[in-house]
Amino acid sequence: MDMEISGSLLNYSLAITILGIFSLFFVPLKFKANLAVLVVLLNVILTSVLAFQVLRGQDFKFTFDAGAMLGPIQIAVDSLSAWFILIINFTSITGALYGSGYLKAYDNPAPKLNLHWALFIVFHLSMVWVCMIQHSLAFLVAWEVMSLSSMLLVIFDSNKPKTLKAGINYLVQMHISVTFLTIGFIWVYFQTGSFSFETIATFFGPNSNIWLFLIFFIGFGIKAGFVPLHTWLPHAHPAAPSHVSGVMSGVIVKLGIYGIFRMITFLKADFLLLGEIVITISVLTGVYGILNAAIHRDFKQMLAYCTIENIGIIGIGIGLGLMGMGNGSAVLYYLGFGGALLHVLNHSLFKSLLFYSAGSVYQQTHTRDMDDLGGLIKRMPKTALLFLIGAIAIGGLPPFNGFISEFILYSGLLEGLKSNNLSEISLLVFTLAGLSIIGGISVLTFTKTFGTIFLGSERKPLEHQPKEVSLIMLLPQYLIVAVMLSIAFLPQFYLNTLDKLLGNMSPMVVPGLSGLSGYSGRIANVNLYFILFIGIIAASWIVRAYAIKGKSQKIEPTWGCAYVAPNNRMQYTGKSFSKSLGKIFSFLLTEEKKYKELEPGEIFPRKRKYESHYLDFFENRLINYVTHHLVYAANYFKFIQNGRTQWYVWYGIVFMLSIFMLTIFNVLK
């Protein structure tokens, strides 16, 4: 396929989008979701064809002349973009499919659905375009379209004040991110006089790499959710409808990672220092994210914190790769970046799976508090199994895909130990310990969540009996599981793709010399051990089935330790499950309790309420502290904005007069 056809693919996709959004308004209510899924699917197919073409070795590049103001806009798809585009496409199509089933359960007026689905289509396409545009200003436009459309998707339940608040919080933080990106791009523009991404590389040549990269890292890091820039995440994800949170958590945060990767391809020096900075932040992000995930009762908020943790894991890979570039070690470069990119894919899969299955639970029970639930495995067995698979995979446990990417990262850390630099070795050993702690707490987090929501018996009577969700909601989840299994059992295919991608990405490392391909034979062997492991499980299961055949099998109540009147409310709750962890880390996990003490004269106690929830350390101590003081300072200028039109006219006159006078007296030239 040549450039012409590739280019026309994009034209088709734009035409389909415009046509699709337009006809969305005329389609009967019942078919709106179907049409939206169709449009997303067509866009997915068109852009995926392009991406596959690129991964096969044919880079795609063209320039689009946007007139005098923007100048020529470079559009390019290299294998890095293609990798991200495919991830975006897969998660978006499963999200659209799942969403079409998810929203059916609620009565939504036509205009709301029109807007929602139109935004979803735009949102998907804008993410794809973010990966393709190589021109700062146009990139910012696409980035902004993505942020705005996703923000409007988040506030779907706009009648809830909490949702609106989360949406505004997201909006503000995204614009702080844009501010940083703009500063970075303008800096490059003033130094080089061009908005093309290529000039970032020319900027990095003679100038210091650290500061500009850090500015971009902050800008993209807010999107990705690195601590302490993560505070929008735990608000926005639970507030959004589940298919949107699945896509947001699965891919939108990954675009922050994409941005960081894109900047890394331009870097020229200071790799080692930047790698050390990134790896340190990432370990903190990972540990902090999973600690918070462990204690929260709101299962969607738990998943949001868990996303922060996984961003940390990805960041560890990025840091390792940077250190590899700094040391000129190809193995480290491949293992670090390869592990990070594979984990980007893996996380997009299991996190969207978890959000979808959690969404199914929410749709059926209308609560996000896991301590109100219990025993759902009997009512929703398929959803329970899907959630269980996601929970095992996200903990990096064998035999699922999470282990493959974490294993690559561990291998990278161990390879890095061969360095001669004391500080590097120490950092890597601490990272090793951090990664293992993350793994340990994630087992705690997900056993807690799965156990509390799905196992035991129901803790509170629900108004509606929950039942298994429709096939249209289950189907995308099965698809995700299929892809996850393909990564776990056929990693060779994905590793070869990554190998080529990384070979293209940086000219400084000779591809194939001792990269992933050298290592991947070994890593791909892990799938043989997976098969062996499953064989052992199957063999033990058969022996067990044979051994208990014909023997008595009785069903009795749970042993209550001699207590004869247990009830469902006495079950261990999620909150108590993670209480001891919360206590140990109480310096980081602030618990806020609201209750009234018993007063001295109160002989007959009345009904009282007890409330406790955990606060985000950084939001509570850092962000709120700063905003509080900003508001305090801003209060002194309140008199300026006093709401009287006369004053505002007066300001205008004063402003114009002063400009006039200053010009006359030659103060302004």
Add this chain to the structure above:
Amino acid sequence: MLSLILILIASAFFTGIILRVKSMASGRKGPGLFQPVKDVARLFKKGVVYSETTSFVFQIAPTIYFSSVVMAMLVVPFGQSKGFVSFNGDFIFFAYVLALGKFFSIISAMDTGSSFEGMGASREALYSMFAEPAFFILMGSLALLTGHTSFQEIFAALHIGSYISYALAILGTFVLMMVAMVENSRMPIDDPKTHLELTMVHEVMILDNSGFDLGLILTAGYLKFAIYGALVVNLFIGVFPYQYSIPMFFVIQIVLATGVGLIESFMARFRMSHNAQFIFVLTSVSLLIFFGVLMILGKFA
């Protein structure tokens, strides 16, 4: 392969020795060495009782738990002879496979809906999480020392030469044994013979398991002891020829089992609420090993 056979033999008497030592320390004669094996054999023949609250998770979990321990056993080497499965970074696989088993044993405890079992599950999750970094720093330091990343290569390359490396081996033994205690829920962390469900960890989690499933869980426990014992043995035998290393294997396993028995007879359990901190201290011991390794390699220059 050799390690597999040795571990299987050791697991047959390890728990028996602990019981025997405990009985002797309290002035009783005690059961025979193979009583635990006989107990399991008896359980395998029995029928099962399931709780009415449980789901398929409860039935499948003991099998997966057992299989995970078997899989971990296949990774353990013996001196210069490799384990059944050996590759670079296999100790990561070892830890993660065991974690999968733990995952299932925890959710199977929660499946019963019993508050006691939930409590045990929560403790198990917490303690094993704190033990994790100690193991990884230990193995990372050994990898740094030897320049290899698989169990067998690391152990084969460990040379007990200088005083520092003796100290390292002893510290390593301490860490591995404490991790084994956490993994097996034995004395300083958990008292398997306590009579109150509120103070149990592992025992309370398997309250509702019976028959074949309970047998699997107990067998997995015996195997786990022998596996960690074998890891400790590996710290010392290096590349000794078999005629020395195989007797050494059994001597060290018996010494360890006796040690566990004596600890359980003469020591009280740590305070439950401070257990997590005690376990975390292991990480600092591992860090000592790490600094020791840096000293041997002369990285402090």
